[in-house]
Amino acid sequence: MTIVLVGFMGAGKTTIGKRLAQVLDKPFIDLDSYIVEKDGRSIAEIFKTEGQEKFRQIEVCALKECLSQDAVLATGGGVIETPENIHMLKMNQVNIWLDTDIQELYSRITDDESRPNANGRTFLQIKELYNRRVSRYNEIAFMQVDSSRCVDDCVREIMDSLASL
Ligand SMILES: Nc1ncnc2c1ncn2[C@@H]1O[C@H](COP(=O)(O)OP(=O)(O)OP(=O)(O)O)[C@@H](O)[C@H]1O
Numbered sequence: 591m592t593i594v595l596v597g598f599m600g601a602g603k604t605t606i607g608k609r610l611a612q613v614l615d616k617p618f619i620d621l622d623s624y625i626v627e628k629d630g631r632s633i634a635e636i637f638k639t640e641g642q643e644k645f646r647q648i649e650v651c652a653l654k655e656c657l658s659q660d661a662v663l664a665t666g667g668g669v670i671e672t673p674e675n676i677h678m679l680k681m682n683q684v685n686i687w688l689d690t691d692i693q694e695l696y697s698r699i700t701d702d703e704s705r706p707n708a709n710g711r712t713f714l715q716i717k718e719l720y721n722r723r724v725s726r727y728n729e730i731a732f733m734q735v736d737s738s739r740c741v742d743d744c745v746r747e748i749m750d751s752l753a754s755l
Protein backbone atom coordinates (compact mmCIF):
# COMPACT_ATOMS: atom_id res chain seq x y z
CA MET A 591 0.00 0.00 0.00
CA THR A 592 1.25 3.51 -0.79
CA ILE A 593 0.40 6.02 1.91
CA VAL A 594 0.37 9.34 0.10
CA LEU A 595 0.66 12.74 1.73
CA VAL A 596 -0.82 15.68 -0.14
CA GLY A 597 -1.26 19.34 0.70
CA PHE A 598 -0.02 22.84 -0.01
CA MET A 599 3.64 23.88 0.14
CA GLY A 600 4.77 24.06 3.74
CA ALA A 601 2.00 21.81 5.08
CA GLY A 602 4.67 19.41 6.34
CA LYS A 603 4.39 16.52 3.88
CA THR A 604 8.15 15.89 3.83
CA THR A 605 8.64 16.42 7.56
CA ILE A 606 5.63 14.38 8.73
CA GLY A 607 6.11 11.79 5.98
CA LYS A 608 9.63 10.95 7.17
CA ARG A 609 8.44 10.45 10.73
CA LEU A 610 5.38 8.43 9.67
CA ALA A 611 7.55 6.12 7.58
CA GLN A 612 9.83 5.50 10.56
CA VAL A 613 6.88 4.64 12.78
CA LEU A 614 5.35 2.35 10.16
CA ASP A 615 8.75 0.89 9.30
CA LYS A 616 8.17 1.58 5.60
CA PRO A 617 10.48 3.24 3.08
CA PHE A 618 10.00 6.99 2.68
CA ILE A 619 9.89 8.59 -0.77
CA ASP A 620 9.73 12.32 -1.34
CA LEU A 621 8.45 12.92 -4.86
CA ASP A 622 10.38 16.20 -5.24
CA SER A 623 13.63 14.53 -4.15
CA TYR A 624 12.91 11.54 -6.39
CA ILE A 625 12.60 13.89 -9.37
CA VAL A 626 15.77 15.79 -8.46
CA GLU A 627 17.74 12.56 -8.07
CA LYS A 628 16.55 11.15 -11.40
CA ASP A 629 16.89 14.37 -13.36
CA GLY A 630 20.12 15.60 -11.84
CA ARG A 631 18.88 19.18 -11.59
CA SER A 632 17.13 21.02 -8.77
CA ILE A 633 13.42 21.80 -9.11
CA ALA A 634 14.24 25.50 -9.36
CA GLU A 635 16.62 24.72 -12.26
CA ILE A 636 14.02 22.59 -14.08
CA PHE A 637 11.45 25.39 -13.74
CA LYS A 638 13.97 27.98 -14.95
CA THR A 639 15.34 26.11 -17.94
CA GLU A 640 12.35 24.05 -19.09
CA GLY A 641 9.32 25.72 -17.54
CA GLN A 642 6.66 24.52 -15.18
CA GLU A 643 4.82 22.49 -17.85
CA LYS A 644 7.84 20.25 -18.41
CA PHE A 645 8.23 19.85 -14.64
CA ARG A 646 4.59 18.71 -14.45
CA GLN A 647 5.25 16.09 -17.16
CA ILE A 648 8.25 14.78 -15.23
CA GLU A 649 6.10 14.77 -12.09
CA VAL A 650 3.41 12.59 -13.76
CA CYS A 651 6.02 9.93 -14.67
CA ALA A 652 7.56 10.06 -11.20
CA LEU A 653 4.17 9.70 -9.49
CA LYS A 654 3.32 6.72 -11.70
CA GLU A 655 6.55 5.01 -10.65
CA CYS A 656 6.19 5.78 -6.95
CA LEU A 657 2.52 4.84 -6.60
CA SER A 658 3.41 1.19 -7.09
CA GLN A 659 5.66 1.20 -4.01
CA ASP A 660 4.80 -0.07 -0.56
CA ALA A 661 5.97 3.15 1.05
CA VAL A 662 5.07 6.52 2.52
CA LEU A 663 5.09 9.01 -0.35
CA ALA A 664 5.26 12.77 0.24
CA THR A 665 4.09 14.54 -2.92
CA GLY A 666 4.88 18.07 -4.08
CA GLY A 667 2.31 20.76 -3.31
CA GLY A 668 1.36 21.13 -6.96
CA VAL A 669 0.82 17.46 -7.74
CA ILE A 670 -2.93 18.11 -8.00
CA GLU A 671 -2.36 20.66 -10.80
CA THR A 672 -2.37 17.80 -13.33
CA PRO A 673 -5.63 15.94 -14.09
CA GLU A 674 -3.72 12.71 -14.78
CA ASN A 675 -2.28 12.83 -11.26
CA ILE A 676 -5.71 13.43 -9.74
CA HIS A 677 -6.96 10.40 -11.63
CA MET A 678 -4.07 8.23 -10.37
CA LEU A 679 -4.48 9.48 -6.81
CA LYS A 680 -8.20 8.76 -6.84
CA MET A 681 -7.30 5.10 -7.44
CA ASN A 682 -5.04 5.12 -4.37
CA GLN A 683 -6.71 4.11 -1.11
CA VAL A 684 -4.88 6.29 1.41
CA ASN A 685 -4.24 9.94 0.54
CA ILE A 686 -3.71 12.06 3.62
CA TRP A 687 -4.30 15.78 3.25
CA LEU A 688 -2.12 17.86 5.56
CA ASP A 689 -3.53 21.32 5.99
CA THR A 690 -3.13 24.40 8.11
CA ASP A 691 -4.09 28.04 7.78
CA ILE A 692 -2.63 30.06 4.98
CA GLN A 693 -0.82 32.52 7.27
CA GLU A 694 1.11 29.64 8.87
CA LEU A 695 1.81 28.06 5.46
CA TYR A 696 3.09 31.37 4.14
CA SER A 697 5.41 31.88 7.09
CA ARG A 698 6.86 28.37 6.58
CA ILE A 699 7.63 28.80 2.88
CA THR A 700 8.47 32.45 2.48
CA ASP A 701 12.15 33.26 1.84
CA ASP A 702 12.86 29.73 0.63
CA GLU A 703 14.33 29.87 -2.87
CA SER A 704 13.87 26.15 -3.49
CA ARG A 705 10.12 26.56 -4.19
CA PRO A 706 9.66 28.47 -7.47
CA ASN A 707 5.89 28.74 -7.00
CA ALA A 708 6.37 30.51 -3.67
CA ASN A 709 9.64 32.36 -4.11
CA GLY A 710 9.09 36.09 -4.63
CA ARG A 711 5.30 35.81 -4.39
CA THR A 712 3.24 38.07 -2.16
CA PHE A 713 0.99 36.74 0.58
CA LEU A 714 -2.07 37.45 -1.57
CA GLN A 715 -0.65 35.55 -4.54
CA ILE A 716 0.13 32.53 -2.35
CA LYS A 717 -3.34 32.71 -0.80
CA GLU A 718 -4.92 32.77 -4.25
CA LEU A 719 -2.94 29.70 -5.30
CA TYR A 720 -3.94 27.94 -2.07
CA ASN A 721 -7.64 28.79 -2.58
CA ARG A 722 -7.50 27.42 -6.11
CA ARG A 723 -6.00 24.13 -4.92
CA VAL A 724 -8.00 23.38 -1.77
CA SER A 725 -10.92 21.64 -3.48
CA ARG A 726 -8.51 19.35 -5.34
CA TYR A 727 -6.76 18.15 -2.18
CA ASN A 728 -10.18 17.64 -0.63
CA GLU A 729 -11.41 15.71 -3.66
CA ILE A 730 -8.78 12.98 -3.29
CA ALA A 731 -8.38 12.92 0.49
CA PHE A 732 -9.04 9.87 2.64
CA MET A 733 -8.54 12.09 5.71
CA GLN A 734 -7.57 15.67 6.55
CA VAL A 735 -4.99 16.34 9.25
CA ASP A 736 -4.46 19.69 10.96
CA SER A 737 -0.72 20.11 10.50
CA SER A 738 -0.46 23.27 12.59
CA ARG A 739 0.16 20.84 15.45
CA CYS A 740 3.47 19.20 16.27
CA VAL A 741 4.74 16.39 14.06
CA ASP A 742 4.19 13.66 16.66
CA ASP A 743 0.53 14.63 17.19
CA CYS A 744 -0.09 14.51 13.44
CA VAL A 745 1.59 11.11 13.15
CA ARG A 746 -0.45 9.75 16.08
CA GLU A 747 -3.72 10.84 14.45
CA ILE A 748 -2.71 9.24 11.15
CA MET A 749 -1.70 5.99 12.88
CA ASP A 750 -5.10 5.84 14.63
CA SER A 751 -6.92 6.22 11.32
CA LEU A 752 -4.76 3.62 9.60
CA ALA A 753 -5.48 1.17 12.41
CA SER A 754 -9.21 1.40 11.65
CA LEU A 755 -8.77 0.43 7.98
N1 LIG B 1 4.04 20.39 12.17
C1 LIG B 1 4.93 21.35 11.94
N2 LIG B 1 5.09 22.33 12.85
C2 LIG B 1 5.97 23.33 12.62
N3 LIG B 1 6.76 23.44 11.51
C3 LIG B 1 6.66 22.51 10.59
C4 LIG B 1 5.73 21.41 10.74
N4 LIG B 1 5.83 20.63 9.64
C5 LIG B 1 6.76 21.22 8.85
N5 LIG B 1 7.25 22.33 9.42
C6 LIG B 1 8.28 23.23 8.85
O1 LIG B 1 7.70 23.87 7.71
C7 LIG B 1 8.63 23.92 6.62
C8 LIG B 1 8.04 23.18 5.42
O2 LIG B 1 7.88 21.80 5.74
P1 LIG B 1 7.95 20.66 4.64
O3 LIG B 1 9.15 20.87 3.77
O4 LIG B 1 7.82 19.37 5.35
O5 LIG B 1 6.64 20.99 3.80
P2 LIG B 1 6.10 20.28 2.48
O6 LIG B 1 4.65 20.09 2.68
O7 LIG B 1 6.90 19.07 2.18
O8 LIG B 1 6.32 21.40 1.36
P3 LIG B 1 6.53 21.23 -0.27
O9 LIG B 1 5.18 21.07 -0.91
O10 LIG B 1 7.13 22.52 -0.71
O11 LIG B 1 7.43 20.06 -0.50
C9 LIG B 1 9.93 23.28 7.15
O12 LIG B 1 10.77 24.32 7.57
C10 LIG B 1 9.48 22.45 8.33
O13 LIG B 1 10.47 22.33 9.32
Ligand SMILES: O=C(O)C1=C[C@@H](O)[C@@H](O)[C@H](O)C1
Pocket residue numbers: 598599622633665666667668669704705706707
Ligand atom coordinates in the same frame (compact mmCIF):
# COMPACT_ATOMS: atom_id res chain seq x y z
O1 LIG C 1 3.26 23.78 -5.06
C1 LIG C 1 3.98 23.67 -6.09
O2 LIG C 1 3.62 24.07 -7.20
C2 LIG C 1 5.29 23.03 -5.94
C3 LIG C 1 5.63 22.45 -4.73
C4 LIG C 1 6.91 21.77 -4.50
O3 LIG C 1 6.71 20.64 -3.63
C5 LIG C 1 7.59 21.35 -5.79
O4 LIG C 1 6.96 20.21 -6.36
C6 LIG C 1 7.60 22.49 -6.78
O5 LIG C 1 8.37 23.52 -6.21
C7 LIG C 1 6.19 22.99 -7.11
Ligand SMILES: [Mg+2]
Pocket residue numbers: 603604605620622664665666
Ligand atom coordinates in the same frame (compact mmCIF):
# COMPACT_ATOMS: atom_id res chain seq x y z
MG1 LIG D 1 8.05 18.49 0.55
